[in-house]
Amino acid sequence: MEAKIRPIRKQQRRLNLTILDVVKKEVTKLLATGIIYPILDSQWVSPMQVVPKKFGMTVMKNQHDELDCMEVFMDDFTMYDESFDACLENLSRVLTRCINTNMVLNFEKCHFMVTEGIVLGHLVSSRGIEVDKSKIDIITSLPNPAFVQEVHSFLVHAGFYRRFIKNFNKIALPLSKLLQKDVDFNFDQPCVEAF
Template sequence: MLSYFSNLLEECMEVFMDKFTVYADTFEACLGNLSRVLKRCIETNLVLNYEKCHFMVTEGIELDHLVSNRGIKVDKAKIDIITSPPKPASVRDVCSFLGHAGFYRWFIRNFSKIALPLSKLLQKDMDFVFDKACARLTSTPILQAPNWYLPFELMCDTSNSVLGAILGQQVGTGKPVHVIAYASQTMDPT
């Protein structure tokens, strides 16, 4: 699909696998860009599934994330398993929870540090502690798309057991850093 829209990618659209988004600064400009993209679909015999088409929306769910002009947030409908989890009855349940929560790790500052007690639950004879990871996930920040014309800031922190990093950008003097992504990793004690 990238080859069909190669000359439009930088200026008015984003493509991800079999999905694309058309955008502009104003409604009228967006209509013009949409017209260009739809003409290209006709020229290349690209068929669109009308059930998957959403026109002129200000936000939408993509890949289990709520995407808008403000940035990217976790889709609250997809995290019920984390905010109100059933009492895990086995190591498999804990593994399932960690896998699901790990999908959202780039939204959660110090995810590995928060998840470390949960990871330790995979060891024998450990009590189950669940609340802190749940609370952090339900109050996630909005991640901002990068502005490629501004400098990036990488802030790192480490302890004996985890490494954490924040990729962000200073958008204005005296304003807080806009977070683009969080990263964290537990470290092997050996």
């Protein structure tokens, strides 16, 4: 380590009891597997940030990346080929690479040898790239927006699928006009139809 670099030492922030229990279990697991080990005295102390994820796992990471390191989270990677045997060969190579680089896979999120699946929010299959119906169900069940922020949020979510909606900009124009400065919020009939 370079001599010029001054150690960073910060206090850990208080955690609520539920999160504290999650942290204790995770630290115990990491200690048991040998991924981390206890240090009685260190010049470097950095608070962790606990981030609940939708699939149930909690990610703990350094608060402001003060430790000058890199941590990579990969949500999706997809392998494909023309034949089953070629897919098996690709899978073997990828899993070998994961082992060699100490990459850990979440078994609950792994799907092997499927003919279709959700990749980056889209349904991918032999038919091509399609809209994920569950996302559309959520969007179509939303109540009419009552504030400009809700219109903006809707347009962002709907805009994710703009490639599947012919004339999206034209259809969304009444809603887009509500986002302009100095425009009164009036969710009129053209807005209802666009929504």
